[in-house]
Amino acid sequence: MRARILKVRRWNVTSRVGFVVGLGLLFLVPGMLFATMVEWGSSTSHDEAALGLGALATLAAGALLVTFTRLDEEMPPASVFAAVAWTWIGSSVAGALPFWFSGELGSFDNALFESVSGYTATGSTVLHPIEEAGRGVLMWRQVIQWYGGMGMVVLAVTVLPFLGVGGLSLITAEAPGPTSDRLAPRVSSTARRLWALYVGFTVAVAVALLATGLSLYDAVAHAFTTASTGGFSPYDSSIGHFDSQAVEAVIIVGMLVCGASFTLHWRAVSGNPRAYGHSSEFRVYLVVILAAAALTALLNWGHDVTDLAAGIRNGVFNATTLGTSTGFSNASGANPGGDFAAWTPGAQALLLPLMVMGGMSGSTAGGLKVLRAQVMAKYMRVGLLRIKHPRVVARVKLGTMALSAPVLQRVAGLVALYAFTAFVGTMVLSMLGQDLVTSSSGAISAMSNMGPALGEAGPTSNFLVFTRPARAVLMALMLIGRLEFFAVFLVVVAAYERTRRVARVKLRR
Template structure:
């Protein structure tokens, strides 16, 4: 293990985060809303601490780096998200009304992993500078802090292919064959363009600049943090509330698709779009589930809503859950059990590979379904040869095996994580189904779950030890397991 490379790259990452904190502190200084002086002090102090540690790491790693080896790349990705979470928690702990360390780390992890779970019962108690920092964390974590990092490091002359490959959101063939720096820059230009478009639209619809910025940051990141306790439901009763909901749901949907699709569109490789199975499946899945729930709600005598109103509510909730955003307009915990079961399935599946969405990813689910179907057919046609193609790319036997292992490990972590949460919360009266909901929602980076962690609830009822554990679960889900699990393999740390 080359620790000098780790120190330098992680130090530069912390410097970038400290600059983001400082910008939020500057906003708090200039903001006229009472109470932001404390936020300014907390953010500036946090930025100074983060910058000092980052600068020290950079000094320890001084020297030219020609390339980042694969092992160091994997370690940097895992450690980078952990350090971002730890230092990102400082403002929450240092600003009134103050969070405990466990709560602050949980809120920070939820931000950077774009999970959207929160321990804040009343957002009005927190100054706007801190609420802006929550949105900025999700925006940075959305497309991947380390994808931005790739572009920055490439200009510094550092080979960063291993970083790009191991940042979970962009494990795609196009990304590894293109020039990595150009691909990273293209992705960030697309991300910025989508953010600005969403921001302008929300501002024209009547949102203040502050609310438009916060919601555009978290919608494009499919994160779900809102400065309002009612989330997007705050605007539902506005005259143009339905258009605000549709506008935000559009960006949640678009940003759940593989970002490289947009790069393909810009390069006018139209034939490649015909091979994009993920996008068709995702849009079709959201549409069918939303329509099905709307029909069920409109026909159920317990719910006095017409079909169009039911469709409005179900569409936003379905897209929010499938994209792992977690924005809310209605309390889906009041819906029938079968509709909540459908939402739970969407939580596990998640969005498309190469998107800002969470979950195990639709591409993996497609490979798993097709492979399972092939095995069923092999039961009566053992000699039949199958060719599995997903998104225009053939999947060989080793690829199928890796995919099956990932799905099995994902489900195993949900089961074991639920047991751990139950042990950590022993004596509090928490039920096992609530433990399962907490792990499912955090591992899939959704945020709101079911039961005590439903769309109108939060995670403040948990102990600090449970908050810390679920923070690790969020990072594990964001990096799709392996970039974090490798940190616990002793051989990965051996010096060479």
């Protein structure tokens, strides 16, 4: 009897997860069809069949899952985290199909790496040379980052309310949107408003890029990955391909906007533009990026690496692209100073904190987030103050709000998990053949969904410098970083505990 109950519970969990994964797969199909039309209309590589077959396979898998699974009124925490994790994994596998069918990336593991890097809005690539691929396949790379920027699960919850089930727990488990601060009472309204902002920013960047003289294809392609702070480009030299300060200016503004909190943006467009000034996280976000830009420009200029004007240009662009976890590069033959992997050691050292921190909470950016860095800095300050004055009464505050002990513990726990995972990832990558600089920066870049790293994996290189086993490790780190650590680790723990329960039941028979 007990074994029968356990079997029913396992089916319920599988059914809930399968339904959400199926919805996520169905949402990919329009993007694949769009890429197919781009390939058909503007490319000579003739990869229409590969993209169409990928869309057909994804449609079939999604339809089967939605048809033969169901979603209960309430999802327990274990099911929520499992749905989030498996939706990303399933979408990554489906996203790899067009790459694999086209043959542009050779093996399936390379296609999967490109897809995972896209959906997690990381931007690390194993496609080389990029320009030789068909335009449809390259547009699909851009589209998957656009999907991943806002989050497949957030897209799915716009449908769940119409099916009579709730979705708030999915948004709070994984979303570059508000967590404790909802935009609307109903989760469907929150999701729609998030997507309205996201689409609006994408269109605005595309129009601005068209105004600089870019073609429609280039403007749309780079608008997708600017809004998602993903960093993929259909060119090997990324933004450096255009060697245009006007294009770089548009991209910088786009990255800064989308690396900031969407909650603040919604308040601003709803009639409260002062919300930006009232946010301490927003102020720190801008100050850190501007300070890093100024210091790197001065350090490089002081070592005669570049002239001051070029140093300012490259400092601002690279501090922004790393501070928002986007990962674009503006290095080119005419602007070699854009390659930050060739900067002075002091300038490179300033970039590492940006890679770890990332953008604001509630944005499309990756990293630990500025808010958590603020909390930890204040936490350490209070700790030191208590050591000096044991009887002092001091609280960690953000603005006028004092943070509770559980909140501080969760933030400290996540930071500790990040540091531990970065250490383990660095050690594993080093044992798999990479030097220490490339290994450590590669692990941090993957977990922060950054894209380029230092050493051999700099902005003018690609991740083919890592061995196949090392790239498998990097894929895992990308997913862990994008899903905020706790979701992935809780899924692993839940699966372990479920396996133990099943084993115990079998032993008692």
